[in-house]
Amino acid sequence: MKLSRVVEASSAVTATRSRKKKTEELGALLGDASVDEIPTVVAWLSGVIPQGRLGVGWRSLVALELPPATDPTLTVAGVDDLLTRLSTATGPGSVARRRALLDELFGSATESEQDLLRRLMTGELRQGALAGVMVDAIASASGQPLDLVRRAHMLTGSLAETASLAVHGGTQALSDVGLRVGRAVAPMLATPADSLADAVTSLGPDLVVDFKLDGARIQVHRRGDEVSVFTRTLRDITDAVPDLVAVIRELPCETVILDGETLTLDADGRPRPFQDTMSRFGSAGDLGDDPAGVLRPFFFDCLHLDGVDLIDRPLRDRLAALTSVAPGLRIPSVTDPSVAQAQQHFDAALAAGHEGVMVKSLAGPYAAGRRGKGWQKVKPVHTLDLVVLAAEWGSGRRTGFLSNLHLGARDPDGGPPVMVGKTFKGLTDALLQWQTDEFGRHETHRDSYTVYLRPELVVEIELDGVQRSSRYPGGVALRFARVVRYRPDKTAAEADTIDAIRAKLP
Template identity: 30%
Template sequence: MEYAALADYCRQLEETDADERLVATLAELFQTADDDHLPLVVTMVRGKVAPRWESLELGVSSSLTQAAVVRATGVDPDALEDAWRDRGDLGAAAEWAVANSRQTTLFAESLTVAGVHETLRELAGYEGDGSHDRKVETVAGLVSNADAAAARYLVRTVLGYMRVGVGDGTVRDAIAEAFLDVPGEPAPGTPSATAPAVAAVERAFQVTNDYRVVAETARADGADGLAELDVELGRPVESMLARKAEGLASGLSSVARVGAEDGVEGDDGRDPADLGGPAGETETADATDEPDWRGRVLAEVKYDGIRAQAHVDGETVRLFTRRLVEVTEQFPEVVDTLRERVTAETALLDGELVGYDGETGEPVAFQEFSRRIRQEENVAGLAESVPARFHLFDCLYHDGESLFESSLSDRLGVLGETVAFDDTVCRAGSTVPDSVADARGFYRGAVDDGHEGVVLKNRAATYQPGRRVGQMLKHKPVMEPLDLVVTRAHYSEGRRSELLGRLYLAAYDPDADAFREVGRLSTGYTDEELAALTERLEELVVARDGRDVDLRPEIVLEVEYEELQSSSEYDSGFALRFPRFLGVREDLGPTDADSVSRVSELYESQ
């Protein structure tokens, strides 16, 4: 498949606003690709050359890419800088540069999708002395063989930010549209796909976490083939996520009545997201202290750590974070204990890695513990000073059998039979409360012990990876910090003039697969923290205008604030008052950030 053909479809996608047309165009692209190119197209249309769980980073900055475009085209560097600033997109600037190239390639090679994919994967492996120049030369070689339109999307792929409006939901719907013929009600936002077809694709993605496999299976074997896909050890699955409860008492009642939208028959048909009641602990227990939820809800400690899953296959043990990043080497004490303490031949375990002070045994703040994710040297020393405990709260796979469709109670029973718990690998603290007073006492105990709060779980619920569901709610102190994405920045003045000290923060809008700004951050970090943050952000620059830069939305910050205000200045409709930096959330990806709807809920609860 010629790369120019992929670029043409990307142009169509970029110029399309209507959801149905977006899905139809992407479905046509998938149908057009042959069997060899389909898995490549599925990832490359989103600016990637591998699924997220492979953690493959090209390591190519915007400045490196800019140098490569200059080398390939011979345009004046200042002119390219101007084109970048005017268009706000280095891909569009590269398109201009190729169209105005001062160099002629005598032996240009035709770019293919497979060729570009292979070259970029090889580029990701360049390391050591001379790797920077090799990367510039490789990217320049690709650009010199591209026409102007292809250069636009080639550069965006190199930078990992495609800007064509395609998110996970679009890919899901397009696979259903392209390859499945399943009877049922129409699926919203698609030309002809049905809701059962979309559900079949979504379920397959939940257990594989790889749309390449899903697309290939849907084309070859249809819905029946998708139903046969299952967990594969070493390939992490999306974590099941909790909604936030607005109160402990109302949360107990809500989590016990799971609505039909979550795939389980409910008691009264009410929306599980409609929690009712005031926020915090000011509720009266009598209001929702009803017999119908007793015995049906598990209250579990919510730890301030790193969500992780352990894949155990005989002597092989691998750890992955919620972002699907492998951290096996960073937590040797946990891996060694799992190898000794897991009695099953194969297992997939879900839990929270928590750091504890090596001398006092008290839990340490997340920001201190999260250093272990990025640690490459002296891992053993850091493990001694800040040892980790793996608090397990679920078992998703056991000796060749998936447990996704089993109830939480049954899964916990298997967990107890699978792991011989000790101080390093232990069962997450939990209770089955008999009253709101019981639950509140457990919650206060968790907070007093230095943990975040509690998670409320429906004991009859199945496991639904990658979704925030009514079967699971988390309760923490009110006006909790927000996890927000940095989308643009401004260089500071004075002694910090070389640092990006003014950071614009955004919440995630899953409906539009976009980020909506909620304010600007400029306080809370030390000079050292800001310098380290600037170094990382400068690698994500996609456009410059004087001292202002637009950034690829990748880094998530934890931010505290005084209150939320209604605002027309930011496209979310809200603004943080006096935001303050708490730290980088190394365990979260951009789409894991707090949503605009969550910001709205907090605003209403003030």
């Protein structure tokens, strides 16, 4: 299959909001692919590179200015092979080898193929081919029952593996998929609650309220002395976290799968900044003599214990298993609270430096890989008034519209605004049209991707928090930023300052 066929399907998927049409387009694409190409195509259109990290930075890709090829010649197999060579280019001379491979790839790609490859390799292939839609497409292309395909995906945690099972093995292969100690399971996700009272009322009275820690999601597996630790994205980080491995090996069991969070704590037992925890995931596992770098595990679910799968059992049973094997590692929680008691627990979580709480029904099973009403998260809302510095042209359904905003905070010393992040979240069709019409009146210059503006427009941004970051000049970055509204009633001189944002650092 040629890469141009993938580009064609990608464009069609991004151009529609209809789930049915997305599924039809993806199903047709998979139907055209060979059985060996399907896993790769599924991974790409889900925004995943099977090879993992390629060793190529965002700036290197943006700086590529190779003239596009006239005719599409690249194939799925050829590109996959080149990405493998790119990911394995290490050691002396690797920078030059990577550059040569990038030149070979992008020099052979048409303009639309270059765009897809650049977005795939920078993690910005946002086109609506989400897991649920892709699962539907796999079922359609393979002719297998949707429920069977969906469960296989939940238990393997991999769309590409699920596609291979459906196409190569059929119903029997999908039916044989089960919970397996050592293989990561797609994590159950939570739905944001309108309010704490609404969550307690809708899920009560048989519920539990957990602290929502300001840490990193982990899933740990143990069989005997063999321990594996996975991230939320199912990346294996076992070698980087020997402190977590040591704790799990001490548990009184033979086999177990636990779901929880990990974080580093300061001397007072308060959570250290989120990025301090995340930095450990990329380390070699050498803690040195710094006790502040030690990761502490806290768990809120147990999916398997000593040969018994619990994933389909109610949360009540899973928590009983968790308490029996790791009582000292339970996330702080209260069971069957009133709204007032839940509020006290929420206040205690914030006072301890955490994000908020999770409200969960004790009757529900573990809906792996799905976001359901059985788990609801409650966090305080933070907003900032920031200056729009630039906007990038959108792609897919947003082609022709200015979309991704560059955001700046006011310099209290009177200098130019300081960039603190980007976002395209929360933009309605009306706002996209308004931005595209309005920004030209404030433009200073542009390049092929971005229109740069005079610092005049103020936008209200909702965010989950602030963290330290070397990516932006201000040394901070916004977590999960999204547009609330523009503030024509405010000038750039009234925007929030970089000092005010830094003061929000944990």
